[in-house]
Amino acid sequence: EADIYQTPRYLVIGTGKKITLECSQTMGHDKMYWYQQDPGMELHLIHYSYGVNSTEKGDLSSESTVSRIRTEHFPLTLESARPSHTSQYLCASSDRGFTETQYFGPGTRLLVL
Amino acid sequence: ILNVEQSPQSLHVQEGDSTNFTCSFPSSNFYALHWYRWETAKSPEALFVMTLNGDEKKKGRISATLNTKEGYSYLYIKGSQPEDSATYLCAFIPGNNRKLIWGLGTSLAVNP
Numbered sequence: 463e464a465d466i467y468q469t470p471r472y473l474v475i476g477t478g479k480k481i482t483l484e485c486s487q488t489m490g491h492d493k494m495y496w497y498q499q500d501p502g503m504e505l506h507l508i509h510y511s512y513g514v515n516s517t518e519k520g521d522l523s524s525e526s527t528v529s530r531i532r533t534e535h536f537p538l539t540l541e542s543a544r545p546s547h548t549s550q551y552l553c554a555s556s557d558r559g560f561t562e563t564q565y566f567g568p569g570t571r572l573l574v575l
Numbered sequence: 576i577l578n579v580e581q582s583p584q585s586l587h588v589q590e591g592d593s594t595n596f597t598c599s600f601p602s603s604n605f606y607a608l609h610w611y612r613w614e615t616a617k618s619p620e621a622l623f624v625m626t627l628n629g630d631e632k633k634k635g636r637i638s639a640t641l642n643t644k645e646g647y648s649y650l651y652i653k654g655s656q657p658e659d660s661a662t663y664l665c666a667f668i669p670g671n672n673r674k675l676i677w678g679l680g681t682s683l684a685v686n687p
Contacts, residue, residue: 466618502679503679504579504676504677504678504679505664505666505675505677506677507674507675510674520674521674521676552618552619554619559673561606561607561624561626561668561673562624563609563621563624564609564621564675565618565621566618566619566620567618568616568617568618569618
């Protein structure tokens with residue numbers, strides 16, 4: 463069973479607030495990813511990291527930012543939440559990059575009012 | 576633009592039926608294909624990673640085949656059970672950027 467955790471699971475917040483979505487894994491994986499999924503749409507990669515102090519933007523443009531100060535922790539931050547940020551955010555990790563199995567967290571459902 | 580298409584979009588079967596669905600992807604520039612299973616309120620769970628043309632993988636009653644030359648993969652479930660009810664996602668990895676491109680999934684409902 464994968465050991466990857468996301469908090470909060472659900473978040474309802476007002477426009478303009480700063481939010482941080484937490485993601486932690488205890489598997490020692492170097493690679494971590496953030497995906498965004500809007501209702502009825504595909505998963506889209508918004509950020510990824512190949513290790514500590516390494517972060518890259520994914521294929522879908524996002525106003526969020528990420529950091530990777532520790533191997534196990536990959537938080538995502540929105541400085542000023544807007545209704546357009548309402549979505550589901552999924553964190554994943556893998557030990558060898560994109561061809562290897564990705565292990566997913568349970569996701570955070572974000573609603574910005 | 577690289578597209579991954581899955582069909583059918585949804586499927587309802589009776590317990591005990593065998594079923595299959597399709598993932599279509601660009602046949603050029605292939606690197607790998609992933610299949611995932613995503614149950615409601617749970618995390619997506621990896622089923623298979625496929626890399627070679629002609630690959631066949633099996634896990635219990637679920638199996639998958641891969642044809643990279645024509646750009647498709649089939650997922651088969653033999654003797655469907657209610658616990659197989661989930662969305663089955665495939666993700667294609669092109670050779671030039673190695674990032675997963677996801678399909679919309681096939682939503683399977685197995686009636687007892």
